[in-house]
Amino acid sequence: MIQPPQIDFSVIGALTVLCVWGIALLLIDAFFIAEGQKRVTGYLALAGLAVAALVGLPSWGQSSNTFSGMVQLDGFSQTLIWIFLLAAAITIVISLDYLPRHDIEKGEYYPLVLFATAGMVLLAQSTNLIVMFLAIELVSIPLYILAGFAYPRVTSEEAAMKYLLLGAFASGFFVYGLALIYGQTGTVQLFSVDGSDSIASYLDRATLVAENNVFLFAGSALILVTLGFKVALVPFHNWTPDVYEGSPTPIAAFMSVGTKGAAFAALLRFLVQALPNLQAIWMPILAILAALTMIVGNIGALKQLNVKRMLAYSSVGHAGYITLAVITGTTLGTNAFLFYILAYTLTNLGAFAVLIALEKQGESAWSLEDLSGLWQRQPLLAVAMAIFMLSLAGVPPTMGFVGKFYIFSAAWEGGLVWLAAIGVITSAISAFFYLRIIARMFMYEPTRAEEASLSRALKVGLAVAAVAVLLLGLIPTPIIELVNNSLLVAAR
């Protein structure tokens, strides 16, 4: 007789709120909210996100797990949950007026964002490969639909199709890896606090001879491929520019920060909690991938004249920097990772919000030309964009600078000096295309007469992001204290 597991709902509070509210909102939207008033659904979704953020407060600082240790709540996952909820909230705020302007306002948009957020939350908490797989799919399937949400537009549909085919393809690798690891170790639990079977405890016992562990090595490699695909590491990054360009702009912003952050959290847990004994093997491999990612991403962005594609390549470059923090495997690396994810979330959402303000109905305004002379047309918008570009380039006094500094010092202390050097050099290269945008905005004459359409919701989203990036760049101490207290629960 199988006993049903005891479920501790305080561990999965945010996840429960998001899933239940997402389902309820689908019904409320279908029956009570009239066409043309779908913005109300957006406000209700925001309320759900706020509740999900609040339920995490009482258990802050504790570490507990449920579902027989498959889902873990620790400081690390709680901080990430808050970052994802913030990302989802900003995404919804900047979507409120984007959707009606492009005639794609449908109520299911907001519940789908909630479901994807629930997947990110679960991914940050999962300490078991099968839960990780379910979480990856819970992130991806709503995002496949959202990427194609502007679907009479052929590019949106095409982005969704490409994302789906490649995403499903990558999931196939993940489950194959999972099956092989299960065959080798008899478990897919990353680690366990109570000493029961796990991959980490298997590695403690096993003699690490490659011939005896073929399945484990092959399986881990396959899982790394999938996670590398999700975070857009070179050479698995080719989908990024196409998918970001074709997707509705708020969704591209959400994917670039949320999916990336969640998949990196899973990568970090997999490497640091399940395979700490194999660090000598995975560290050099991922270090080379990180170096390639930084180089290819930033050089790819150099030649882009389309700002949305430029941001897509820049997100590939940033994946390289984040990998740097992940592979150190130290506490400093974990803290730097959390700080950078927050900085990147605020900055990138802000940069995409500026593009949304410039977009007109049914037409894109993503070329450098469209940004020319923005200072004369919309001074505040130009200043906000300048802050975001400086933050992405890592120029003080922005959050991006503190984040990069944090990551490079973690890499330095972790003994990855050459990688930190490549990081600094590629940052310098990246400054070229970020500053080019600033130059366009401030030093060129306007080539278009039209005004940008800044609605109140968009202004709120932009102001929150810009002020936070600047203020937390000047006074980063509160966030640094927060991430220092966000401990990853120790294996064993």
Added chain:
Amino acid sequence: MTQAVSLEYVLIVAAALFCIGLFGALARRNLISMLMGIELMLNAVNINLVAFWRYLEPSYVTGQVFVLFIIAVAAAEAAVGLAMVIAVYRSRTTLQADEVDSLKG
């Protein structure tokens, strides 16, 4: 417990099926064939999991439960994927992946 076939053969069949699926997903240019290839990959994994469960740990149901999860997820993915195939066909009247190429650069 005597087994009619040894674990290696089952694993080889699963690996072969996975490779066929991989080939289908990569080499076929029809969107539906590509989706079918991906389904084959997932089903190969199911064979793997059931084989590992049966030969290594028949007393725990873990491997079987994983298969149920994967079947459910594969169904959800197929539902979304086929809906998208219909949308692509409606707007372009083709399912050739090479002709779906408005995003480039």
